[in-house]
Amino acid sequence: MDDLTEMLKGTLEGCVLEIIGREETYGYAITRRLNELGFADVIEGTVYTILLRLEKNGLVRVTKRPSELGPPRKFYALDDAGREELGRFWAKWEYLSSRIDKLKEGGR
Amino acid sequence: MDDLTEMLKGTLEGCVLEIIGREETYGYAITRRLNELGFADVIEGTVYTILLRLEKNGLVRVTKRPSELGPPRKFYALDDAGREELGRFWAKWEYLSSRIDKLKEGGR
DNA sequence: TACCACTATACGGTATCACCGAGTAGCCCG
DNA sequence: CGGGCTACTCGGTGATACCGTATAGTGGTA
Numbered sequence: 001m002d003d004l005t006e007m008l009k010g011t012l013e014g015c016v017l018e019i020i021g022r023e024e025t026y027g028y029a030i031t032r033r034l035n036e037l038g039f040a041d042v043i044e045g046t047v048y049t050i051l052l053r054l055e056k057n058g059l060v061r062v063t064k065r066p067s068e069l070g071p072p073r074k075f076y077a078l079d080d081a082g083r084e085e086l087g088r089f090w091a092k093w094e095y096l097s098s099r100i101d102k103l104k105e106g107g108r
Numbered sequence: 109m110d111d112l113t114e115m116l117k118g119t120l121e122g123c124v125l126e127i128i129g130r131e132e133t134y135g136y137a138i139t140r141r142l143n144e145l146g147f148a149d150v151i152e153g154t155v156y157t158i159l160l161r162l163e164k165n166g167l168v169r170v171t172k173r174p175s176e177l178g179p180p181r182k183f184y185a186l187d188d189a190g191r192e193e194l195g196r197f198w199a200k201w202e203y204l205s206s207r208i209d210k211l212k213e214g215g216r
Numbered sequence: 217t218a219c220c221a222c223t224a225t226a227c228g229g230t231a232t233c234a235c236c237g238a239g240t241a242g243c244c245c246g
Numbered sequence: 247c248g249g250g251c252t253a254c255t256c257g258g259t260g261a262t263a264c265c266g267t268a269t270a271g272t273g274g275t276a
Binding site: 217218219220221222223224225226227228229230231232233234235236237238239240241242243244245246 | 258262267
């Protein structure tokens with residue numbers, strides 16, 4: 001698949017929120033998860049910038065824990081603001097994707 | 109609906125291509141069409157920047173024609189490169205939206 | 217006439233976002 | 247000890263939608 005970067009803007013952050021919402025996890029694992037899910041070219045650096053932004057915006061709770069096989073991990077979990085933001089994200093996605101699909105099907 | 113600007117990045121240009129692909133039309137009318145289609149907050153300035161970019165990238169054929177009720181209009185039509193780009197856009201959209209919907213449905 | 221609304225386009229500047237590159241660091245294995 | 251995997255940080259880049267302002271033609275109306 002071609003380059004998706006522009007199309008990911010505004011949606012990748014929501015995907016990360018969704019993954020964190022499922023279970024407390026950390027950056028490196030989130031990146032691997034995204035790659036599995038078909039976001040093949042998403043790289044660690046991108047995910048970390050998103051995580052730092054989420055933290056700065058007060059959407060996540062962060063806990064540092066040692067790892068058995070490497071440096072310590074920063075685990076992320078959604079707080080209430082994060083859950084609300086996730087809800088808004090899916091509402092926007094629903095809205096936008098329905099409009100675009102309608103346009104595609106000859107929308108009038 | 110909340111602010112969709114970030115989510116529109118990478119998709120709005122494709123929507124404009126699709127509209128132009130249906131019939132030769134001009135900026136002001138494209139804006140009105142987008143508004144009707146649910147892209148309610150998209151404004152003229154945004155559409156004109158996209159159109160100038162399409163022209164610069166050689167995806168459209170441009171014809172200036174007088175209007176009965178205002179300044180002259182610049183009509184846009186897709187050329188071959190534009191049609192190819194439109195195809196790539198829909199392929200990317202299909203790919204991305206299917207992945208995101210799968211993630212939403214509990215994607216594994 | 218003077219003003220306003222609608223139509224129609226252009227353009228410089230801004231914010232945001234995903235991405236890149238380089239760096240730091242811990243752990244394991246040959 | 248060197249390479250490879252794990253794990254995070256941070257400064258900078260490029261693309262995009264958006265904002266504000268300017269310009270300009272047309273028609274209505276007070």
